Amino acid sequence: MLVNLWKRYGLVFAAGAVCIVVNVQGIGPLWYTGVALLIAGRVMRVTLIREQRPPPGREPLLLRAPVTGRWLALNGPATKVPSHTHSHAQTYAIDLKYVPEGGGSGQGVTSQAPPFRWLWPLARSPRRYPTFGRPLLAPADGVVVATAGGQRDHLSRMSLPAFLFLYLEGFIRGLGWPSHLLGNHIVLNLGDGVYAAFAHLRRGSLEVAVGDRVSAGQQIAECGNSGNSSEPHLHFQLMNGPDVMTAQGVPFAWRYRDDDGVAHTGVPADTTHCVPLSPLPDRPYEARAN
Known part of the structure; x- marks a missing residue:
């Protein structure tokens, strides 16, 4: 109570x-x-x-990456912990933006994201960004325990005036319910007390409902720009409960290659690119790394 x-x-x-x-x-x-x-x-x-501060020392859980293609990592736990804040179980959260390899197209929109502008244009349609509409995949077998999919995909906040507005907007959103920050979102129960949260999803793109069972690699939604978001991106996190207001963050790891072709198991550092690789063949899509 x-x-x-x-x-x-x-x-x-x-x-x-x-x-x-x-x-x-x-x-x-x-x-x-x-x-x-x-x-x-x-x-x-x-x-x-x-x-909501998690106890130190927990080993990362090895998961399937929730995306395909080449992505830019931002605000991730490989660079600092907490990566965002302990609030809303974001201790080990990561933000990902899609960056096509070789200048290829992104879901029929544009191959390059519009750059940050100091004054004009103040904002742009989310459809101008290659991340918008990219498919999102379940990182492991699980059950859907929470969804929200009706919030609009608002304009970007990629100018100085709009970015200042984003800070005020974020403060106000933080006074409301979690969905005001997360926007359209999905929470999956992966078992063993571990839950995965996907935030800022595209309105109307959710392909699952509460109670549905999903398989690792199954598409569950698309990237959008809903909630507290400056431009289309995926906010992904693991936590030890279904309620972001009370749960604690849980560390995770993926298999991926960098732009030099080197394979890694872990989480990419901020401002580096990653391309997800298949999970370890003897432990496909496991929820545990040990």
């Missing part, structure tokens, strides 16, 4: 902000109430995030 209350820290913080904004009588009961609620909301958030 207490955990469920703590998960509503956003509402408490927002209520405090409203009290202060509507207060017209200076420092008084309403102002003090607002300040108290702001402090309470902040304390609730910090306490909840502290509980």
Whole structure:
């Protein structure tokens, strides 16, 4: 019961902000109430995030990569941990953007993502990005435990004014429910207390529903630009529970090759490219590396 209350820290913080904004009588009961609620909301958030810090030393779980083709890794655990933040079980999360090899096309859209602009254009259609519409695959056999697929794919935030807006937008989204941050998403139960989450999916692209069983390598959705996203990409993470508000992150590994053709087992470092390879032949699509 207490955990469920703590998960509503956003509402408490927002209520405090409203009290202060509507207060017209200076420092008084309403102002003090607002300040108290702001402090309470902040304390609730910090306490909840502290509980989401995973214990150190867990071995990465070897999975099938959830994509095919050549991808650029960003905000991944090979470069720093937490890769994002401990909040929402993102300790070992990774962001991936599709970058076609040899300038090839991406799902019939464009072969190159539009560059970041300082002022203009402020935003672009997500369809301008090669990542948009790329198929996403189940990393192991599992069962679908949560889905959301109706949020719109918004314009990119790849200009300075739009990027500043993204920070404000992200703060506000963070006060709401997890789906406001994740956008369209899927959570899979991979067994042994491990869950995989896919975020920022394309509206209407989900090919599974809660309760469906999926096989490793099966297409389950497409990349989109929903939720707290600057441009189309896949946000992928493992966690030890189905609720991103209370679960802890779990490390993972893939087999992939880099641009020099060297094969690796692990997670690509930030700003490096990777092409997924088949899993180890004696342990296909295992959920465990040991």
